[in-house]
Each structure stands twice: as C-alpha cells, then as structure tokens.
Amino acid sequence: MDINTLTAEMSLEESPRPPKSAKREGYLKWEDYFMGTALLAAKRSKDPNCQVGACIVNRENRIVGIGYNGMPNGCSDDTFPWDKNNKQFYVCHAEMNAILNRNIIDLKGCTLYVSRFPCNECAKMIIQSGITKVYYIYDKSPNKDVYIASKKMLEEAYVQFEVFKSEHKTIVIDLTPPLNINVS
C-alpha cells in the first residue's frame, strides 16, 4: 500500500465521526427556545380554559420580558372569577404582562412570541411599546371584532405578524435526572 492509498482509507473511516471538540447536534433553535419559553410561562396560568404565554426578545436574541395571563397583583386567583363571562373584566393578558414585566426600558425592534393571536388591547400595547414582529401559534377566533381590530391596527402600524412554524411538534423536559430534553 503506498502512502496515497493509506491516506484515502483513513479519511474515509474518519469522516462520519465529528471531532471531539465539535458542538452537539440537535440543540434548540432560537425560535423554538423563545416560543418554548412562552409556552412554559403559560403553564403558570390559573385560567381553567385558556393558558397563554408570551416572551419578548430583543435584536440580540436576549429575552427581555415574559408573561402569562393572570389576575392583577393583589387580586386573588381564588376569589376573582374565572368563568367566561366575567374573567374578561379582570384578567391581565400574557402580552400585557410580558410588556409590563420587561427588564429594559425600550422595546423598539423587539419580537414577541405568543401562543395566541393578540387581542385589540394588547395590539395597542404592542404598537406603543415599539415591538415590530409577532409570532403566534394560533388565532382562536379570527372573526371576532377584537381580533379583526387587532389585525387592522397591527397592519396599519407596520407590526408584522406571522404564524409560528417549527420543524418540531413537542419539547419534553425532564425535571429529574438524567435530565433529558426530548425534541420530536
């Protein structure tokens, strides 16, 4: 075997194996991480019918605000009503909480990840805060006036909105060792 043949055989054998210092494959993409964070926040909601989560991200991919739908501070989750006809008077929406919980002053150019399409009141806050992009998972009631008004305002104010797409369906996180995270 001459030296050229030997070299060819070695490189063939080694090609499928990444070098020891290579990064791991299968890590979460930024977008899945942000929407995953919004969905995890939604799990804090006490609303029996609809749990919504929101996550605001700046241009440097830093999370700058997280929120979920819930009663205002000081208004007990156990005494204020969660039924369909009455909760609307009290509940703070996920988007509103994420904006109010922000850890930076200026949200100009930020992106909002939210599990449901924003209502008209949240659209006003989104616009006024300077958020320029909204990713949402679904629009539950596109024909309701509040969502029609919301779309009208977002469009007029050049806030882009887009259905969130992912190559994954689920992210499963273990809370006990060996702490697997399964993305499928």
Ligand SMILES: Nc1ccn([C@H]2C[C@H](O)[C@@H](COP(=O)(O)O)O2)c(=O)n1
């Ligand atoms: N974009 C949204 C939409 C809804 N919510 C919250 C507000 C309520 O807690 C609940 C809505 O329930 P539904 O009227 O559909 O029974 O979800 C939100 O935070 N953000």
Ligand SMILES: [Zn+2]
């Ligand atoms: Zn809202």
